Amino acid sequence: MPLLRSLLLSLLALAIAGLVMAQADVKKPSSEQDVEAVLTGGVPMGRWKEGLLFDGVRPMPWLKSAANWFPGTEDVQPNEMRVTFMGTAPMIRPGQMNTSIYVELGNGDKFVFDMGEGAVANYVAARVALNEIKHVFITHLHVDHFGSLPYLWMFGTWAGGWHEPLTIYGPSGRTAEYGTKKMVEGMRMMLGWHRDAFSVFPVGKGHDIQVKEFDFRDNGGVVYDKDGVRVIHWQRSHAKDGASGYRLDWNDMCFVWTGDGRPSKLDIKYAKGCDLYVTELQPEVVEINSGVQGVPPFLARYTIDTHHTPGYAAGYLASQIKPRMFMTTHMNFDPFLNEETVAEVRHHWKGPYHFGAPDGIVVNMTRDLVWVREGILPDYPNSRAPQFDFSRGQLVVPHPPHRREDIQEPFVREQQLDPAAYYPKGYMPHLLEDWPVEGDIVIPMDVLPDNLKDSMGASWRLRNKNRKALEEQPGN
Known part of the structure; x- marks a missing residue:
């Protein structure tokens, strides 16, 4: 007992000593004048405004990181x-796929402008479900678009993508x-075998692709007008008739590609005053490029002068259009x-400017703020x-149009190996060689497992939440 009492007294003494020391470490607060001097020290003319940070160009408070965007971590705000x-x-290469720009709006609408070769991999990396993409606007029919x-x-x-067909505008x-209709008709023919082979899966309306082709000469014509979103077009001089530019307007903001x-x-006329102006650009380095890419300089010069926008011209256009943010893409990032x-670009344009390259660059924009970041897209x-x-409170899975027996001769199925020859002893899955039910599968939402309900309804819930917020805003 004396030993225990001695130990307890020692612990108590240590605790008291620690408390006294802790209190000794608490210092007298600085004066309000000193705090103010630290917080405002170095502020020029009463506010911070440095370098290329123009008015309204700064990160929004809801961004997880001011430097990077990580797919799946940020909801688009109303x-x-x-x-x-x-x-x-x-020119497609690792790190830069062919041209495509994805526009998401706070009301839940999503639009794709061009869908160049390889770009679909970046949509997957950015956690965009492919059945979310329903409206694709094609500027012209070069395959890189x-x-x-x-x-x-x-x-x-x-x-x-069973319940709403993909719509192509062009x-x-x-x-x-x-024209765009003819291109899609050719694509439909090219994919004939693929479509028929995949008809053993649910299809619904997914194969009923729609084309909305507009007259390329109808400058300023409306391509899309729904739910407060309006898209117009105009001609572009790209060596052959049919190339077009687009402007999307929504919620007192606009985007141009x-x-x-x-x-x-025409670019100046239809893009004038737009918030986010994006054009393509080719720099004046044809001789250097010829050494790097192995292309004769005259061919590069000829290509630019018949098809493309030189860097100086891109800056000049921006100086006439005066966007809140100017960006260039369809350019090698080297x-x-x-x-x-x-x-x-800076020869003519002195305002906010950023590369729309390499792949994964992200722009967040409201009526007051705009910010550009690098997206971190995973490789796998x-x-x-x-x-x-x-x-409607339910998930509907349409019945497949065909069985294998409808599209495949029996001989080749008869040559299939007996599964017992390759599955381990004691393990044999129940093979699903035929669609398990007749007719559509209709599953009430409250019967779905929580993980499926949560993952497959995320965009729907966000759209409803944001549209409600928009409706409740003053003036709506």
């Missing part, structure tokens, strides 16, 4: 427009054979080019679950 560069180069459409159409349908040609083409008075590109992402509208 009054926000988010623009992601999913493909940024004319629509090459991912076959994959999007087929695998978007397979991955839950210009006519001088003759019918060169010109597509490819020579600098034009150290030997980047500084020259900025110098050329998991695909996002298909997204469904659960307004």
Whole structure:
């Protein structure tokens, strides 16, 4: 007992000593004048405004990081427009797929402008479910602007795109054979075997692709007008009739993607005053590029002067249009080019400017603020679950149009190995060689497992939440 008492007294003494020391470490607060001097020290003319940070160009408070965007970590806010560069180069290469720009609006609407070869991989990496992509606007029919459409159409349908067809918007040609309708007709023929093979899966309306072709000469014509979103088009000079630019207006904000083409008075007319102006750009380094890419300088010069926008012209256009943020894409992102590109743009344009490259660059924009970040796209992402509208309180899985017996001769099935020959002893799955039910599968929402209900209804819930917030705003 004496030993225990001695130990307790020692512990008590240590505790008292620690408390006294802790109190001794508490210092007298600085005066209000000193605190103010620290917090405002160095502020020029009463406010911070440094370098290239223009008025209204700064991060929003809801961003998880001011430097990077991480897919799946941030919801688009009710009054926000988010623009992601999913493909940024004319010549496909790792790190830069062919051109595609993804526009998400706070009301839940989503639009794709161009769908170049390889870009679909970046949509997957950005956690966009392929069945969410329903409206694709094609600027022109060079393959680097629509090459991912076959994959999007087929695998978007397979991955839950059963209830609403994919709609392609695009210009006519001088003759019918060169219009968007003809391209999609050819794609439909090209994918004939694929479509029939995939008809053993649920299809619904997914294979009923729609085309809304507009007259390329109808400058300022309306391509899309729904739920407060309006998209217009105009001609671009890109060596052949049919190339077009687009402007999207929503919630007192607008986005322009010109597509490819020579600098034009029409760009100034239809993009004037737009918040986010994006055009393509080719820098004046044709001899250097010829050494790097192995292309004769005259061919690069000829290509620019018949098809594209030089860097100096891009800056000049921005100086006339005066956007809140100017961006250029469809350009190689290389150290030997980047500084020259900025110098050329800055010859005319002194306002906010950023590269729309490499792949994954993200722009967040509200009526007051705009901010550009680098998206961190994983190399080996998991695909996002298909997204469904659960307004009717149920998930409907349509019955497949065909069985294997309808599209395959029996001989080849008879040559299939007996599964008992390759499955381990004691293990034999119940093979699902035929669709398990007749007719559509209709599953009430409250019967769905929570993980499926949560993952497949995320976009639907966010859209409803944001639209309610928009409706409750003053003046609506």
